[in-house]
Amino acid sequence: MQLQMTVAELQSFLARDFAQVAGDFAVERADAAGLCLRLRVQDKHLRPGGTVSGPAMFALADVAMYLALLARIGPVALAVTTNCSMDFMRKPASGRDILAEARILKLGRSLAVGDVMLTSEGQAEPVARAGMTYAIPPLR
Amino acid sequence: MQLQMTVAELQSFLARDFAQVAGDFAVERADAAGLCLRLRVQDKHLRPGGTVSGPAMFALADVAMYLALLARIGPVALAVTTNCSMDFMRKPASGRDILAEARILKLGRSLAVGDVMLTSEGQAEPVARAGMTYAIPPLR
Amino acid sequence: MQLQMTVAELQSFLARDFAQVAGDFAVERADAAGLCLRLRVQDKHLRPGGTVSGPAMFALADVAMYLALLARIGPVALAVTTNCSMDFMRKPASGRDILAEARILKLGRSLAVGDVMLTSEGQAEPVARAGMTYAIPPLR
Amino acid sequence: MQLQMTVAELQSFLARDFAQVAGDFAVERADAAGLCLRLRVQDKHLRPGGTVSGPAMFALADVAMYLALLARIGPVALAVTTNCSMDFMRKPASGRDILAEARILKLGRSLAVGDVMLTSEGQAEPVARAGMTYAIPPLR
Numbered sequence: 311m312q313l314q315m316t317v318a319e320l321q322s323f324l325a326r327d328f329a330q331v332a333g334d335f336a337v338e339r340a341d342a343a344g345l346c347l348r349l350r351v352q353d354k355h356l357r358p359g360g361t362v363s364g365p366a367m368f369a370l371a372d373v374a375m376y377l378a379l380l381a382r383i384g385p386v387a388l389a390v391t392t393n394c395s396m397d398f399m400r401k402p403a404s405g406r407d408i409l410a411e412a413r414i415l416k417l418g419r420s421l422a423v424g425d426v427m428l429t430s431e432g433q434a435e436p437v438a439r440a441g442m443t444y445a446i447p448p449l450r
Numbered sequence: 451m452q453l454q455m456t457v458a459e460l461q462s463f464l465a466r467d468f469a470q471v472a473g474d475f476a477v478e479r480a481d482a483a484g485l486c487l488r489l490r491v492q493d494k495h496l497r498p499g500g501t502v503s504g505p506a507m508f509a510l511a512d513v514a515m516y517l518a519l520l521a522r523i524g525p526v527a528l529a530v531t532t533n534c535s536m537d538f539m540r541k542p543a544s545g546r547d548i549l550a551e552a553r554i555l556k557l558g559r560s561l562a563v564g565d566v567m568l569t570s571e572g573q574a575e576p577v578a579r580a581g582m583t584y585a586i587p588p589l590r
Numbered sequence: 591m592q593l594q595m596t597v598a599e600l601q602s603f604l605a606r607d608f609a610q611v612a613g614d615f616a617v618e619r620a621d622a623a624g625l626c627l628r629l630r631v632q633d634k635h636l637r638p639g640g641t642v643s644g645p646a647m648f649a650l651a652d653v654a655m656y657l658a659l660l661a662r663i664g665p666v667a668l669a670v671t672t673n674c675s676m677d678f679m680r681k682p683a684s685g686r687d688i689l690a691e692a693r694i695l696k697l698g699r700s701l702a703v704g705d706v707m708l709t710s711e712g713q714a715e716p717v718a719r720a721g722m723t724y725a726i727p728p729l730r
Numbered sequence: 731m732q733l734q735m736t737v738a739e740l741q742s743f744l745a746r747d748f749a750q751v752a753g754d755f756a757v758e759r760a761d762a763a764g765l766c767l768r769l770r771v772q773d774k775h776l777r778p779g780g781t782v783s784g785p786a787m788f789a790l791a792d793v794a795m796y797l798a799l800l801a802r803i804g805p806v807a808l809a810v811t812t813n814c815s816m817d818f819m820r821k822p823a824s825g826r827d828i829l830a831e832a833r834i835l836k837l838g839r840s841l842a843v844g845d846v847m848l849t850s851e852g853q854a855e856p857v858a859r860a861g862m863t864y865a866i867p868p869l870r
Contacts, residue, residue: 327498358467364531365509372504391504392701393673393723395535395815397843397861399836415856416819420700421672421725423817425845425859436835439845441817441861443673443723445701532841533813533863535675537703537721539696555716556679560840561812561865563677565705565719576695579705581677581721583813583863585841607778638747644811645789652784671784675815 313340314384320345320377323385328373335373344413344424345378348431351407362402362437371396371426371440374410379422379444382414389422393443402437403430420446453480454524460485460517463525468513475513484553484564485518488571491547502542502577511536511566511580514550519562519584522554529562533583542577543570560586593620594664600625600657603665608653615653624693624704625658628711631687642682642717651676651706651720654690659702659724662694669702673723682717683710700726733760734804740765740797743805748793755793764833764844765798768851771827782822782857791816791846791860794830799842799864802834809842813863822857823850840866 315323317337325332334355338346347370349355355366372391379389402408409429416423421443428438455463457477465472474495478486487510489495495506512531519529542548549569556563561583568578595603597617605612614635618626627650629635635646652671659669682688689709696703701723708718735743737757745752754775758766767790769775775786792811799809822828829849836843841863848858 330494354470363509364512364534365505368508368534369503369505391538393535393537393675394504394508395533395673395675395861397533397835397863398531399843415817415859423819423859439835439843439861441815441859443817533815535721535813535815537695537723539703555677555719563679563719563812579695579703579721581675581719583677610774634750643789644792644814645785648788648814649783649785671818673815673817674784674788675813677813678811 313342313381315381316340319385320381323380324373324377331369331373335370337377338409340377340381344411345374345381347374347377347410347412349408349410360404362408364398367398367408367428367438368394368396370408370410371412371428371438371442374412374426375424375440375442375444378412378414378424382417383446389444389446391442392445394440396438396440398438400435400437403433406430406432408437420448422446453482453521455521456480459525460521463520464513464517471509471513475510477517478549480518480521484551485514485521487514487517487550487552489548489550500544502548504538507538507548507568507578508534508536510548510550511552511568511578511582514552514566515564515580515582515584518552518554518564522557523586529584529586531582532585534580536578536580538578540575540577543573546570546572548577560588562586593622593661595661596620599665600661603660604653604657611649611653615650617657618689620658620661624691625654625661627654627657627690627692629688629690640684642688644678647678647688647708647718648674648676650688650690651692651708651718651722654692654706655704655720655722655724658692658694658704662697663726669724669726671722672725674720676718676720678718680715680717683713686710686712688717700728702726733762733801735801736760739805740801743800744793744797751789751793755790757797758829760798760801764831765794765801767794767797767830767832769828769830780824782828784818787818787828787848787858788814788816790828790830791848791858791862794832794846795844795860795862795864798832798834798844802837803866809864809866811862812865814860816858816860818858820855820857823853826850826852828857840868842866
């Protein structure tokens, strides 16, 4: 399984096509096993009490899975999320970034399925887990 | 089934406890059948191409379900989302707000389950659907 | 929205193509709003304590959604379930059949999305709810 | 993390409390990492065409997660499934058993969350994946 995009290419893609949120994310790793994406936690991601908000975690999982998919098929496709099932398990650790580890479990002609595990940096136990499906347009 | 909070009280709660995002949302209705919440779509909610982003739709569904729950149990509880399963079905109509219709299907001692249907204002067909579970702390 | 199959045709399809389980199910209604399917609860569907088992409820939701889809597109397609997200909310009432009300929320070229509400016959409150996605083969 | 039940004890529990289906399943392994459960595929599990049915795969995931939970908390609790989100990714290989690898991601006082990966024996790529939540009664 050869990757079609490097970490630097994925980061550039993000900066160009998702300029509004690109500064929130850093691609830590992309390889055959999957992709690791960092959410640089800032005030705008927090709920009262200092917890990272659900939508911020959803966005992290969604972008991680999207980039893991592009790493495999290249930047040509305009894939869209069709399903996300997410379990929120623990309060993220205060003052730490969140890391998302995404893997592609199936890459079909029209559907890609993967899962994403979210942890607070330096912690072993996951804060959330997501199963995600993307529809891949027929143009490829 | 008597509600514990009025539309005005729900809106005030949002302004006080979720100040960062309160301006994005307007409670349209709250009654025994459920709650309708409007996302006032702005540039920050859009993806390239003008589509409302997945995280913005997730946030809308999450807040709608949360307020529907508080309308039933009052503003005392600190409920947290434990699961969300969301199907994204259609591209939202351009230039329109999105309305979320949330209903509580089960209100137990420790878990509340509901679903949320999202439509572009003025359209019949849903853009997304979510099933959501909230854990209710034992203090009530 | 005209249906492609009547209740009698759906029941015949079930008897022919799902002979092993056809006797468990009865199509109660099929119309533009959706389809209602009855699970004739028997001993084999029960867990210790007399509760209808999770797999029996999953099967009911799956078949209800499948038949609701065939009613719309006809018996030609070999659709397969790609995702099911199910909330189990209440213990089914003892000694009663379970009714599943399925509706199609999206019927696209390659994906169909719907939801299914399960109730014990004669009860208002749902025992379970499912969101389901079917992949439709390109042959249609 | 010490386990409260051995493989033999889990198998005995299944034989006693789930007599109807116990012969379908064999506990292959139980340790700190999780539990592996085998579905002994028989004719009754098949759909037309020889595919293992969705309900049979749901049952396998559900029992695997349940036993993984009991291995951790002992046979005292009467846990019930509250949510299952399942992705069906590939047709199971014909004539092979299916193996489910379950892990507990969170074991809280009232909720346990885990995921289950299903593969046809001898194949690397998964046929299905499930995220599951169990409610644990307060008696513990």
